[in-house]
Amino acid sequence: MNEQPFKIPFASPETLSEIFQSSAEGILMVDEAGIIRLANKASELMFGYQAGELPGKSLEILLPQRYRAGHVKYRESFRQAPAPRKMGVGRDLLAVRKDGTEFPVEVSLSHHRINNQFIVIAFIIDITERKKAEEAVKRSEEQLLLYAAELERKVRARTDALNKSVEDLERANRFLQEQIAERKKAEEEVKHALERERELNELKSKFVSIASHEFRTPLSTVLSSASLVMQYKEKGDLAKIDKHIQRIKSSVSHLTNILNDFLSLGKLEEGRIDIAKETIPLSELLHEVIEEMKPQLKEKQNLTLQIMGKEKPICTDPKVLRNILFNLISNASKYSEAGKPIAIHVTFWENHFDIAVIDQGIGIPKEDVKHLFERFFRASNAGQVQGTGLGLNIVKRYVELLNGEINFTSQEGKGSTFTIILPTT
Structure with missing residues (x-):
């Protein structure tokens, strides 16, 4: 016996009523x-x-009393020019229950003509819980602002502590001026770092969180070494004093790099970078940069230069180009082990030239490539290497100011090549 297929009477009044x-x-x-x-x-x-x-x-009757008269006009306006509103795009409104309590709703409208009568169909959602969630989010944002303000307060406290350490260094220098001339230089660098820090009077929330972490280690080093210098001064132990002065200089150098990144970013954000082009010999500038970078390289890291093509004078901003090269070479050294070579390859073309900085460092994971030039981004394999995550973002924006472009290739565990392409005129 064949069974008849089951059919659902979708168009029947009973089905439509059940759906409604x-x-x-x-x-x-x-x-x-x-x-x-x-x-x-x-x-x-x-x-x-x-x-x-x-x-x-x-x-x-479903609206608060204060809205009823106005709603009649809105309803008549809709009848004159009906326009369906999709669910989720409707306006948030206040409705009133039979007991007089008000609550927020979202309404979407459609219209139809039934038996020659104009009928409006309203779909209504009670969005009370959504509004509560939005208020909770707003309160959370306000709390985050309070946390940011507290972090700024802590940074100011750390600055005061660093000022005290500078005063201690000044007192020590009065007794050791002839024996520790290098210490005076370290003191001036600390003062210079402090002046730059004070210029950052409106710190962004991201800066506060990064600075809180990145400043901790070098500040602790400066404070502890300054204290030990005072002790060794009384004993006349110049060898140990020199050792701690070098620690202070290294920490000050790291602090200076962090502050430079944020100052450069601030100037770029405010459009305060003026490009002053002049005609210069590129090879001369490159040799100067290499000599300045050598003291900052890790032990036994060798920096080489190779120029291909016929060299010609270039018209560019030497200060901006120098900053770009410093950043790229510093990254190549920082993310490479001691003893690994770093190469600079320059190629001259008809209307432009390329500068490639090549290292044999840790490379960049594939999943991080698309984020590499974003502000505050650091690759997942950076580990304990210190940094702000701003360097490459600043480099990219500097290159664009010189009407150039930057690209790179990298293989994790084997190294990276960053290439800037700039016009010769």
Whole structure:
């Protein structure tokens, strides 16, 4: 015996009525006079009415008293120029329950002509919980601002501590001026770093979190070494004094690099970088940069230069180009082990030239490549290598100011090559 296939009477009045009544959204059907003709169960529960109590009542009873007169005008305007609103795009409104309590709703409208009557169909969602969630998010944001202010306070406290360490260094220098001339230089570098730090009077929240972490180690080193210098001064132990002066200089150098990054970023953000081009011999500038960078390289790291093509004078901003090279060479050294070579390859073309900085360092993971030039981004394999995550972002923006471009290739564990392409004129 063959069974007849089961058919659902989708178009039947019973099915449509069941869909209408079982909808989780409140649905009202209102005629052009503003009288409710149909209301499903969800809308009756939402507004606190008994079953069958809403039909025949004016739509305006569902609005707070203060909005009713104005809503009549809006309803007539919609009738004159009906335009469906999709769910989720409707305006947030206030509605009122039968017991007089108000609550926020989202309403979307459509319209239809039934038996030659203009009928508006309203789909209503109670968004009370959504509003509570939005308020909770707003409170969280306010709390985060308070946390940021507290972090700024801590940074200022650290600055005061560093000022005290400078004063201690000044007192020590009065007793050791002839024996420790290098110490005076370290003191001046610390003062210079402090002056730059004070210029950052409006720190961004990201800066506060990074500075709180990055400043901790070098500041601790300066404070501890300054204290030990005072002790060794009394004993006349110049060898140990020199050792701690070198520690102070190294820490000050790291602090200076961090502050330079943030000052450069600030100037770029404010558009305060003026490009002053002049015609210079590129090879001469490169040799100067190499000589200046050598003391900052790790032990036995060798920096070489190779120029290909016929060299010609270039017209560029030497200060900006120098900053670009310092940053790229510093990164190559920082992310390479001691003894690993670093090469600079220059190629001259007809209207432009390329400078490639090549290292045999840790390389860049594939998943980090797309974020490499973003502010504050550091590769996942950077480990304990100190840095702000600003260097490459600053380099890219400097290169763009010189009407050039930067690209790179990298293989994790084998090294990276960063190439800048700049016009010769």
